[in-house]
Amino acid sequence: MLKSISFHKPYFNMQALPPKKNRPLEHARLSTVKLPSGEVATPVFMPVGTQATVKGILPRDLSDVIGASIILGNTYHLNLRPGIEVIREAGGLARFMNWDGPVLTDSGGFQVFSLAKLRKLSDEGVRFNSHIDGCEVFLGPKEAIEIQDALKSDIAMCLDECPPAEATENEIAQAVDRSTNWAKSCKEAWGETDAVSEGRKLFGIVQGGRFPDLRKRSAEELQEIGFSGYAIGGVSVGESEEEMLEQVFTTVDFLPRELPCYVMGVGTPTQLLKMVGFGIDMFDCVLPSRAARHGTAYTSSGSINIRNEKFKFDFSPLDQETDCFASQNFTRSYIRHLFMAKESLGGVLLTLHNLRFFVKLMEDARKQIKVGNYSNWATDWIERYNLGSKQ
């Protein structure tokens, strides 16, 4: 079942690539991505460290408790605060926040569209007003690269335009054109930095929304420019779960199998397992940490709301089947008390728990891919999880 394959890109070493079949969960694959700050085994889930911190979590616990091998930083936020000069002088994002591992940063484009005010979009880039103090900022492809170079990102992302799910075909086609042009400029700007010689990588982002032809064109144009990996963008922007999965399943076929494939900003545990089955290697999402701060804990038999009265005298762990620090050291009753008393430690414990849950899910997925059992295991896992969630 296992097949070791050599590629011309030694930084991406794929250890298992099953033959492509029509059954959706049969395309899971195992690889190692070699980056300047460390190796990343994929499929991988990347915790989101928006403002140079995974909210409430010490970097030490990101590695020791959660087992994260790579984290994501948000260019938009870091550029506004503390400002790129601070992070450049600190020696990059990882050194600034004392994270001893690789960092992937987005281009900032997504937050410009979701957070900033008074945007003015042109072919050159986007001029916007900061959501913090209203000051005017310009972000074009060159700026996106300049910032990510200062952040010393192990993986930088091209600036792209990400239209909402309900955009017209014409609008999405224009976003593809613009994203391709920006991707060209990004690649050029990237070549002028020390990033290439330092082994840092630049990924392209496929747009095209719900239109397979546009997805195909976007993917082909990006590959013509040539990147070290490709992301599927423009998902989870308002479409249904089914449409989202359909788009990922379709788009992955347009991308080279010998390079990492990353789906941005998703998703739930079951969505992740499905997309791993489609052949996706990398994920990031705020879901586990955001849900944690609102009192939701993910368990192997569905998610629970820890505020529920029924946990008042429940001295069992959050999840019986986990190696998670929070479960091994604290009871549901105690964590519920922290939430009821509005104590910040409650959110911290659930964040530790949920992030460990997502990271371990990918560890388990890798084990199952290795022994050729991914499809069966993932199918059972999803069924059990969905059953628990309905209870």
Place this chain on the structure above:
Amino acid sequence: MLKSISFHKPYFNMQALPPKKNRPLEHARLSTVKLPSGEVATPVFMPVGTQATVKGILPRDLSDVIGASIILGNTYHLNLRPGIEVIREAGGLARFMNWDGPVLTDSGGFQVFSLAKLRKLSDEGVRFNSHIDGCEVFLGPKEAIEIQDALKSDIAMCLDECPPAEATENEIAQAVDRSTNWAKSCKEAWGETDAVSEGRKLFGIVQGGRFPDLRKRSAEELQEIGFSGYAIGGVSVGESEEEMLEQVFTTVDFLPRELPCYVMGVGTPTQLLKMVGFGIDMFDCVLPSRAARHGTAYTSSGSINIRNEKFKFDFSPLDQETDCFASQNFTRSYIRHLFMAKESLGGVLLTLHNLRFFVKLMEDARKQIKVGNYSNWATDWIERYNLGSKQ
């Protein structure tokens, strides 16, 4: 210089008791308090875990990073939320919150007077409305003991009446009477629990405000009842720093030297060093953790406000001279960023730092007492700290 002394109370083992002199800082002493959950070297600073959590801090970091040997829990808060039945069923406060060490709890009285609404005070106790949901609660000496027994406190405190600094002599005299009567009832109730056979201890609290005669009477009446240790209460209730220190300095003379002496709810680093010099063994205070959440860091050359613009590019540690985790792993620039971006990790890092600062201050004090150099060392330390604070 060192003198090893044996006492009839083996749980309190004093290792150094210098001869009493008139110079204030010459009375510092070294001891070990043996409690069911562990030994506590004194002088000691106890972090405050109001609602079964030292705000934002994992119990693991309380011991490993901060080096705390004992913490304080608040009976008033825990009784209201999660409720005493939950903690009793969990096996006590330490087990509930997964703290592997001794716990001291206050009686709840202080918060009844500072937080609760619609209080009705009588000789039996105090009837009040919860500040959380307004429901009516009665707290008398028996209730205070019952709750603290359920919390499995290593050290429980008698219920006392703590009048404000500006109370009249007559009001304070009445509070002393009431506190003595409640102390009798507490001792009786304590005797009916398993606490004594389990080696848990009950402390009396000296009231008397700014009146030495009343302090003396309160101390004598409590010693007639007999407790395992004595606290000086009714300080830091509105009086000046000088008056507070004066009251402590006076009151310590009325207490037995062969038992632990604890000053409740104070103070600043310099106040602590002065009171150690007076012969005080135990302290608790929310100051280091509360100040941390507001951006104040204690350093050996005074306190700093981390939000200050001048720290924007300051990549040095909070304090050069500390073994603190936060200083060894993060820069002032980074912690300032966390505060400016309203990221909770900023408060956590300063809490770790400040609590370590207070705990280490007591460790250093113990070292200096041991070598007979406390008075000189503390005088120099206070001078340097005050000089830095003025800059």
